[in-house]
């Protein structure tokens with residue numbers, strides 16, 4: 001960790017850079033020493049490890065993996081020319097003035113909310129027939145501006161608003177930028193310590209303290225949300241077990257608070273058996289988890305492709321860094337937007353289990369859009 005000022009790193013962010021602020025550190029990387037793209041994520045992790053080991057001038061690699069790798073959406077990892085790290089941006093970031101973001105000229109849901117409700121109902125009906133325990137369905141909001149979108153201003157407001165979690169900006173193949181603030185840690189590796197903090201089970205926050213507490217209490221008591229969460233932790237444990245000597249898994253999830261949502265989260269800790277397995281290898285092995293895809297993975301992914309009318313791209317992927325030691329941190333890329341020249345696409349999804357109510361699932365996605373809408377100075381959908 002350097003003694004750099006975390007707010008300086010935030011102020012220095014420009015389109016094309018990589019930025020990640022967490023509760024523990026701030027990272028800003030610029031320039032491209034090398035760019036590695038590969039649709040095979042395990043092969044990409046091998047290539048990144050080789051590059052980092054053979055080039056002592058480069059301290060770490062940064063980048064994003066998509067929801068589903070393919071020719072148009074490969075995993076993209078950069079070896080930057082500069083990488084600066086600092087301590088956490090908070091609490092100082094909370095006192096920063098908000099940056100103005102121009103009002104949009106159009107906001108369009110994709111698909112229409114009623115179509116999402118129908119898709120959720122179709123998913124509930126398909127679960128049993130297809131042997132699925134859970135599938136995650138998402139929808140998008142397309143927002144258009146008549147001036148160029150300023151990623152730096154959006155990132156600034158997201159960092160200001162979100163003291164915890166993982167607030168990021170990452171350039172994507174094709175030049176768009178993924179900007180967001182995710183509560184969810186897919187995987188971190190420090191030495192032989194591996195941590196995952198999967199999230200599933202949601203309720204909205206409320207400005208009214210009584211309603212807010214009631215929402216949290218209901219979530220903690222909800223059998224449907226605990227079932228949704230159990231599918232997720234089981235999958236993470238199964239995916240980590242081959243790589244870890246020991247795994248510590250709490251019996252019950254914790255209540256996690258973000259400024260806009262309550263979640264159920266479980267901190268899973270393991271001891272890595274083989275230090276050659278980097279944080280990026282582990283992230284690639286875990287992804288896509290049932291927090292953003294479903295169980296079993298292949299059939300869930302098929303149902304997502306059938307029922308969603310848009311491409312997820314790098315939403316519901318992972319964003320993070322890995323260094324030459326193999327240490328690193330990868331967040332699940334949710335509560336984010338893909339930012340193009342004069343438009344933004346916001347994404348939000350939710351886990352569907354047999355007990356899911358389609359109307360409530362629509363409302364949950366609306367509540368999840370609030371992270372980005374708030375940062376843009378827009379009212380909740």
Ligand SMILES: C=C(O[C@H]1C=CC=C(C(=O)O)[C@@H]1O)C(=O)O
Pocket residue numbers: 136138184199200201202263290291292334335347348349350351352368
């Ligand atoms: C898929 C998303 O959230 C995931 C993370 C936390 C809770 C979730 C849920 O309760 O459904 C989702 O699994 C999203 O925000 O787009």
